[in-house]
Amino acid sequence: MTGDSSKDWMVGLPEQPDLLSLQDLRSLIGGGKILETDLVRRSGGTWHAARDVPELGSLFSSGEDIQRKTRRRPLKEIPPPEPEPDPVPESPGASSSEAMEGKYFSPTDLLRALSHGLAPRNILLSAFLLIPILGLAFFLRGYIQGDSARYGAMTLVVGVGVSGIAFVLAHVTRFQVEGRDPRVGGSLGWMLRRISSVLLLPLIGFIPAVALFGLLSLMGRMAEVSDTAAQAIRILYFVPVLTGLLLVGCGILLELLLIMVPACMVVENVRLGPALKSVFWFVRTQFGRVLLHWLVITVGCALSYRILSWVVGKGFAFAADMTGNLLERGETLFSFYAGMREGLSLAVPVSLFVTMSVLSFLVLREEDMEYLPGGDSSEPEETHPSTTD
Numbered sequence: 584m585t586g587d588s589s590k591d592w593m594v595g596l597p598e599q600p601d602l603l604s605l606q607d608l609r610s611l612i613g614g615g616k617i618l619e620t621d622l623v624r625r626s627g628g629t630w631h632a633a634r635d636v637p638e639l640g641s642l643f644s645s646g647e648d649i650q651r652k653t654r655r656r657p658l659k660e661i662p663p664p665e666p667e668p669d670p671v672p673e674s675p676g677a678s679s680s681e682a683m684e685g686k687y688f689s690p691t692d693l694l695r696a697l698s699h700g701l702a703p704r705n706i707l708l709s710a711f712l713l714i715p716i717l718g719l720a721f722f723l724r725g726y727i728q729g730d731s732a733r734y735g736a737m738t739l740v741v742g743v744g745v746s747g748i749a750f751v752l753a754h755v756t757r758f759q760v761e762g763r764d765p766r767v768g769g770s771l772g773w774m775l776r777r778i779s780s781v782l783l784l785p786l787i788g789f790i791p792a793v794a795l796f797g798l799l800s801l802m803g804r805m806a807e808v809s810d811t812a813a814q815a816i817r818i819l820y821f822v823p824v825l826t827g828l829l830l831v832g833c834g835i836l837l838e839l840l841l842i843m844v845p846a847c848m849v850v851e852n853v854r855l856g857p858a859l860k861s862v863f864w865f866v867r868t869q870f871g872r873v874l875l876h877w878l879v880i881t882v883g884c885a886l887s888y889r890i891l892s893w894v895v896g897k898g899f900a901f902a903a904d905m906t907g908n909l910l911e912r913g914e915t916l917f918s919f920y921a922g923m924r925e926g927l928s929l930a931v932p933v934s935l936f937v938t939m940s941v942l943s944f945l946v947l948r949e950e951d952m953e954y955l956p957g958g959d960s961s962e963p964e965e966t967h968p969s970t971t972d
Contacts, residue, residue: 595622595630602626605638612642619643629762693942699759700938701931705752708767710930712751716744717929718922725918731800735793742785745933746841750774750781752937753845760941777848780855784844788837795830799823839877845937846944865947876943883939884932892928899924 590602594617603611611617612633619634634643699705720737727733751767751774758765774781802823806813816823843865847858866873899920903910910917 591626593624593626595624608633608639609642612639693946696760696942697938699756700935702759702934704765704767705755705934705938706930708755709748709752709934710926712744712748713929713933714923714926716741716748716922717925718919720744721921721925722915722918725912725914731796735796738792739785739789742789742837743782746784746845747774747778747781748933749841749845749937749940750777750848752934753849753941756938756941757849760945773849777855780844780848780858783855784840785837787840788833792830792833795826795833799826799830802826835877838881839873842877842880842936842940843873843944846941850941850944850948869947872947876947880936880939880943884936887935888928888932891931892925895924895928 590604590607592603592605592608593599594603594608594611596617599611599617608617608623617623617633619632621633622630623633623636623639624630633639720740723736723740724733727736751770754770754773755765755767758770802816806816840859840862843862844855844858847853847861848855851858851861853861910920
């Protein structure tokens with residue numbers, strides 16, 4: 584009986600955050616508070632459905648289909664590849680044989696899952712994809728004439744590249760959160776089958792940014808050629824200031840989309856349109872949490888980039904000083920090694936960015952789920968977009 588009274592059990596339900604004894608669990612099961620599909624675990628163990636725990640399985644009636652009346656949405660099944668030829672064949676294990684239950688993630692679960700952002704596989708994959716993308720961006724900087732065209736091309740290349748990396752790593756992260764072994768080939772294939780979303784997502788922030796940048800450039804040219812225009816812009820200086828703030832806002836919008844959209848697409852297994860609809864839903868219904876998650880992710884990744892950029896930069900600078908700065912700006916080799924320097928600096932921040940983004944979406948998704956009493960068939964006035972056809 585001593586073992587039955589030890590408080591070393593946890594139930595994966597928000598209303599049961601405390602440690603419980605085996606006796607407590609049996610009482611809650613008898614009272615219908617814990618159902619056979621609810622997740623439980625013993626300290627140091629893994630989560631299992633209550634019916635699968637030897638100490639509790641006999642308390643449930645065999646063959647009875649008991650389901651909690653809830654808006655809790657399970658992670659949708661990742662289907663196998665489409666019949667048409669796939670550029671990168673889906674490797675075994677890349678599709679889910681059953682949907683992951685929409686379990687409650689405790690703070691301990693989230694901290695444990697956060698470590699996936701520092702997994703060697705994730706970091707190496709991030710660096711492997713970042714180096715050629717950033718190398719191309721530095722190459723364009725050396726060969727495209729005109730500041731506007733140069734930085735516009737660099738921004739577009741980096742934006743599309745980071746978008747693709749976010750899709751790949753989000754797919755890998757879902758498998759890690761589910762406790763399954765991810766397959767990089769399968770994740771690349773999943774991203775390539777959604778290449779239109781990868782390309783369109785950066786354009787949502789890039790197109791208005793180009794328009795605002797053009798407006799600022801136009802005001803600058805007007806001020807140069809006309810004293811009257813310069814005086815008018817000086818008096819109405821809030822107009823270029825507001826335009827500049829909106830231009831920065833386009834960058835924040837793109838970051839927010841990269842945080843939420845790939846995570847939504849891989850968790851809910853939906854296309855770009857429904858994912859954008861879900862993002863709008865979360866921003867509208869949980870604006871404070873979305874803003875907090877954005878701030879935490881931005882600060883954490885920015886700090887890690889600053890530290891790693893300093894470390895990697897010192898290594899490259901030391902090599903350059905000792906060898907006489909053999910690489911000249913504008914050369915192809917210089918572009919490649921500049922891309923390597925930035926790719927190594929960004930590998931960990933980008934990996935953390937995607938992992939934290941997926942976990943952020945799971946937390947927002949959990950907060951959006953509302954338990955309903957077992958006998959209550961009513962539904963809230965509003966339902967999440969993913970629950971409606």
